[in-house]
Amino acid sequence: FPGYFGAEDGHGFPEQIDSKETLIELCALIMFTGSAQHAAVNFGQYQLYGFVPNCPPGMRRPPPTKRGADYQDLLEILPGKLASFLTISVGSALSQYSPDEIFLGSFPAKRFTEHKVQRYIQQFQKALDDITGDIEKRNKTLDVPYKYLLPSRVTNSITA
Numbered sequence: 001f002p003g004y005f006g007a008e009d010g011h012g013f014p015e016q017i018d019s020k021e022t023l024i025e026l027c028a029l030i031m032f033t034g035s036a037q038h039a040a041v042n043f044g045q046y047q048l049y050g051f052v053p054n055c056p057p058g059m060r061r062p063p064p065t066k067r068g069a070d071y072q073d074l075l076e077i078l079p080g081k082l083a084s085f086l087t088i089s090v091g092s093a094l095s096q097y098s099p100d101e102i103f104l105g106s107f108p109a110k111r112f113t114e115h116k117v118q119r120y121i122q123q124f125q126k127a128l129d130d131i132t133g134d135i136e137k138r139n140k141t142l143d144v145p146y147k148y149l150l151p152s153r154v155t156n157s158i159t160a
Contacts (some may be wrong), residue, residue, distance in 0.1 A: 035104055039154040042094055048093030052084045097155070102126060104154040 008139055026070050047054050069077075078084070102108060103129045105121075112121060123153050128151040139145035 034157045036149060036154050038158050040148050044148050045091040046095035049087050052078060052087055057083050057087045102156045104151045104156055
């Protein structure tokens with residue numbers, strides 16, 4: 001279980017959940033992995049894989065070891081048109097949001113109707129608004145803004 005810090009090497013799953021703290025840590029880890037970590041890794045794939053030289057799926061010969069490689073050398077090294085097309089297509093498909101995506105802090109099904117739970121949801125949504133403000137403020141200082149962890153772009157989970 002990657003990221004479980006209770007294990008000596010940072011991996012593994014506890015043999016038993018024997019404390020409230022361990023349960024909280026595991027629940028937080030599962031929620032983080034299925035939402036924020038997934039958004040950070042998944043939705044930027046086209047930005048990386050959309051230009052094949054950034055991350056080629058394979059190479060047809062070893063890269064040059066000396067300066068002076070030209071455009072023709074590059075074409076002979078990089079994968080062919082089909083492999084490049086497939087890489088770009090998969091990166092594009094994985095970077096798309098579903099039309100019925102549910103984003104972090106949204107609860108359209110109204111499964112939680114108790115007043116106490118509603119207050120917690122409001123507190124959570126307020127915290128997300130604060131995080132959004134912090135990210136937007138930082139992004140104004142960047143040449144290339146990092147938007148993948150804006151709460152409005154982080155899905156509630158990896159499945160609907």
